[in-house]
Amino acid sequence: xxxxxxxxxxxxxxxxxxxxxxxxxxxxxxxxxxxxxxxxxxxxxxxxxxxxxxxxxxxxxxxxxxxxxxxxxxxxxxxxxxxxxxxxxxxxxxxxxxxxxxxxxxxxxxxxxxxxxxxxxxxxxxxxxxxxxxxxxxxxxxxxxxxxxxxxxxxxxxxxxxxxxxxxxxxxxxxxxxxxxxxxxxxxxxxxxxxxxxxxxxxxxxxx
Amino acid sequence: xxxxxxxxxxxxxxxxxxxxxxxxxxxxxxxxxxxxxxxxxxxxxxxxxxxxxxxxxxxxxxxxxxxxxxxxxxxxxxxxxxxxxxxxxxxxxxxxxxxxxxxxxxxxxxxxxxxxxxxxxxxxxxxxxxxxxxxxxxxxxxxxxxxxxxxxxxxxxxxxxxxxxxxxxxxxxxxxxxxxxxxxxxxxxxxxxxxxxxxxxxxxxxxx
Amino acid sequence: xxxxxxxxxxxxxxxxxxxxxxxxxxxxxxxxxxxxxxxxxxxxxxxxxxxxxxxxxxxxxxxxxxxxxxxxxxxxxxxxxxxxxxxxxxxxxxxxxxxxxxxxxxxxxxxxxxxxxxxxxxxxxxxxxxxxxxxxxxxxxxxxxxxxxxxxxxxxxxxxxxxxxxxxxxxxxxxxxxxxxxxxxxxxxxxxxxxxxxxxxxxxxxxx
Numbered sequence: 001x002x003x004x005x006x007x008x009x010x011x012x013x014x015x016x017x018x019x020x021x022x023x024x025x026x027x028x029x030x031x032x033x034x035x036x037x038x039x040x041x042x043x044x045x046x047x048x049x050x051x052x053x054x055x056x057x058x059x060x061x062x063x064x065x066x067x068x069x070x071x072x073x074x075x076x077x078x079x080x081x082x083x084x085x086x087x088x089x090x091x092x093x094x095x096x097x098x099x100x101x102x103x104x105x106x107x108x109x110x111x112x113x114x115x116x117x118x119x120x121x122x123x124x125x126x127x128x129x130x131x132x133x134x135x136x137x138x139x140x141x142x143x144x145x146x147x148x149x150x151x152x153x154x155x156x157x158x159x160x161x162x163x164x165x166x167x168x169x170x171x172x173x174x175x176x177x178x179x180x181x182x183x184x185x186x187x188x189x190x191x192x193x194x195x196x197x198x199x200x201x202x203x204x205x206x207x208x
Numbered sequence: 209x210x211x212x213x214x215x216x217x218x219x220x221x222x223x224x225x226x227x228x229x230x231x232x233x234x235x236x237x238x239x240x241x242x243x244x245x246x247x248x249x250x251x252x253x254x255x256x257x258x259x260x261x262x263x264x265x266x267x268x269x270x271x272x273x274x275x276x277x278x279x280x281x282x283x284x285x286x287x288x289x290x291x292x293x294x295x296x297x298x299x300x301x302x303x304x305x306x307x308x309x310x311x312x313x314x315x316x317x318x319x320x321x322x323x324x325x326x327x328x329x330x331x332x333x334x335x336x337x338x339x340x341x342x343x344x345x346x347x348x349x350x351x352x353x354x355x356x357x358x359x360x361x362x363x364x365x366x367x368x369x370x371x372x373x374x375x376x377x378x379x380x381x382x383x384x385x386x387x388x389x390x391x392x393x394x395x396x397x398x399x400x401x402x403x404x405x406x407x408x409x410x411x412x413x414x415x416x
Numbered sequence: 417x418x419x420x421x422x423x424x425x426x427x428x429x430x431x432x433x434x435x436x437x438x439x440x441x442x443x444x445x446x447x448x449x450x451x452x453x454x455x456x457x458x459x460x461x462x463x464x465x466x467x468x469x470x471x472x473x474x475x476x477x478x479x480x481x482x483x484x485x486x487x488x489x490x491x492x493x494x495x496x497x498x499x500x501x502x503x504x505x506x507x508x509x510x511x512x513x514x515x516x517x518x519x520x521x522x523x524x525x526x527x528x529x530x531x532x533x534x535x536x537x538x539x540x541x542x543x544x545x546x547x548x549x550x551x552x553x554x555x556x557x558x559x560x561x562x563x564x565x566x567x568x569x570x571x572x573x574x575x576x577x578x579x580x581x582x583x584x585x586x587x588x589x590x591x592x593x594x595x596x597x598x599x600x601x602x603x604x605x606x607x608x609x610x611x612x613x614x615x616x617x618x619x620x621x622x623x624x
Binding site: 059060061062121122124125128131132135139143148149151152156158159162202203204205206207 | 448449451452453454455456457458460463464471475480481483484485487490491501559560561562
Binding site: 243255272 | 623
C-alpha cells in the first residue's frame with residue numbers, strides 16, 4: 001500500500017477510531033459510576049479503557065502510540081467522563097455498558113485490522129490485531145475494576161470481534177473501498193454482538 | 209528542549225527516578241511478605257513493581273526501556289527485596305506499604321511527566337503520562353497479588369498523582385528550574401496522598 | 417555478537433521458541449477447556465498465552481514483535497487450540513496444565529535470555545528478561561481466567577525460570593555453544609519445576 005493510499009485510508013477511518021475511543025471511554029466511565037467512584041477515577045477509567053486497545057495495537061505493529069502526538073483522543077475520553085458524571089445514572093438503560101462496549105468492539109476490530117494492514121502486517125496477524133486490540137480495552141477495564149473478564153461470559157464476544165476484523169481484511173484483500181469495507185465490518189460485527197446480547201446467542205461450549 | 213537541556217534535566221531528575229523505583233520496590237516486597245512468599249518471589253514483586261511504571265512510560269513515549277541498558281534500577285530493586293526479607297515484619301509500621309507507595313506515586317508522577325516533556329510530548333499527554341505511569345506500578349502489584357486495585361479505594365490516589373504531574377508540567381511551562389519544579393510537585397503530591405491516608409480525605413463519589 | 421552469530425543463534429534456538437509457544441498455547445487452551453469456553457475463546461487464550469511472553473520480551477528489548485512478520489507462531493497457537501478442543505478432557509492427565517506450563521517456562525526462559533543477549537542487553541537484565549518473559553504467559557492467562565496467579569503458588573516457579581535463564585546466560589558468557597547451553601538450561605529448569613510439582617519442593621517462606 002502506498003503512502004498516499006495509507007493516508008487516505010487513515011483519514012477515512014479516523015472517524016471510526018474516535019467513535020471507538022468514545023464508546024469504550026463511556027463503558028469505562030460507567031464501570032466507575034457503578035463502583036461509586038469520584039470524578040478523577042472516572043477520567044482514569046475512561047482514558048484507560050478508551051485508548052488501551054489502540055495503544056497495544058500501536059506498540060505491537062511498531063507505530064508511534066496514537067494519543068502521544070494528538071490531543072483529540074484524550075480530550076474525547078475526558079469529555080466522555082464528564083458527560084457520564086453529569087448524567088443521572090437512572091437515565092442509562094440497564095445494559096448500556098454492554099451495548100457501548102459492543103459498538104466499540106466492532107469499530108476497533110475493523111480499524112485495528114485496517115491500521116495493521118496499512119503498516120504492512122500480513123493478513124493473519126492483521127486479523128488477530130483487530131481481535132486482540134478491540135478486546136483489550138474491555139479486558140483491562142474489567143481487570144482493574146475487579147470484575148470477571150467480559151471474554152469469559154457465555155455470549156459471543158471475541159467471535160464478534162473476529163467477524164468484524166476478518167470481514168474487513170477479507171474485503172480489503174478484494175480491493176473493496178476502505179469506507180465500505182469498514183461499514184460492512186462494523187455493521188456485521190456489532191450486529192452479531194447485539195444478537196448475542198439480545199438473544200443470549202453463544203457458540204457451543206467445550207464438552208468432554 | 210535541546211539535547212543538552214534534556215541531558216541536564218535527566219541527570220537532575222534521575223535521583224527522583226531511583227527513589228521512586230526503591231519505594232515502589234519496597235511496596236512490592238512488602239506485599240510478598242504479607243503473602244508469606246519466598247525470596248525469589250520477593251525479588252520478582254520488587255522488580256515488577258519498581259520498574260513497571262517506568263517501563264510503560266518508556267514504551268509509550270518511544271524511549272528505550274530505561275533498565276535495559278543500565279544495571280542500577282534492577283540492582284536497587286533486588287537490594288530492596290533483600291532488605292525487606294531480612295527485616296522482621298513487626299518492625300514495619302502497619303501502613304508502611306501505603307506510605308511507601310504514596311512517595312513512589314508522587315516521585316514517579318513528576319519524573320514521568322518530566323521525561324515525557326523531554327521527549328517532545330505535548331502537555332496534556334505529558335500530564336497523563338505522569339499519572340498513568342505512576343499508578344501502574346501499584347496496579348500491577350495488586351493485580352498479581354490478587355488484591356483489590358489501589359485505585360478503587362476511597363481515599364485520593366489518582367488525584368494525588370494528577371496533582372504532582374500537573375504541577376510539574378505547569379511549572380515547567382513557566383520555565384521554573386527542573387529541580388525546583390520536581391521538588392514542589394513531589395511535596396504537594398505526596399502531601400495530598402499523605403493527607404488522604406491520615407484523614408481519609410476523598411473526593412465526593414458519584415451519586416445518582 | 418556479530419549479525420552472523422546472531423542469525424546462527426537465532427536459527428539454532430527458533431525450535432525452542434516454537435516449542436515454548438506450543439506448550440504455553442496448550443496450557444492456555446486447557447484453561448479455556450476447564451472453564452467450558454467455546455472454540456473462539458480457546459483460540460484467544462491459546463494465542464495470548466502462547467505469544468504473550470515473547471511479545472513483552474520483544475517490546476522491552478526493542479526488537480520487532482516476532483509474530484507480526486511471521487505466520488508460524490500464530491498458526492501453531494491456533495492448531496494447538498483445535499487439538500485441545502478435539503481431545504476428550506479425560507485423556508489429559510489431571511496436572512497436564514502444570515506440566516505443559518513448566519516446559520514452556522524453561523524453554524522461554526532460555527530463549528528469552530538468549531534473544532536479549534543477542535540484542536546487546538547486559539547479563540543482569542538479560543537474566544531478568546528470561547525470567548519475566550517466561551512467567552508472563554502464565555500470569556496473563558491466570559489473570560484473564562480469574563484464577564490465582566501461578567507465581568503465588570507455594571512450589572518453585574519463578575525460581576525454576578531464574579535457574580534456566582541464569583544457566584543459559586552463565587554458559588553463554590563462557591562461550592558454550594548456544595544449542596548445548598540451551599539444552600542444559602531447559603533440562604535443569606524443567607527438572608527443577610518438575611521436582612517442585614512432583615515433590616511439592618518449595619523455598620522457605622518469609623517468617624517474622
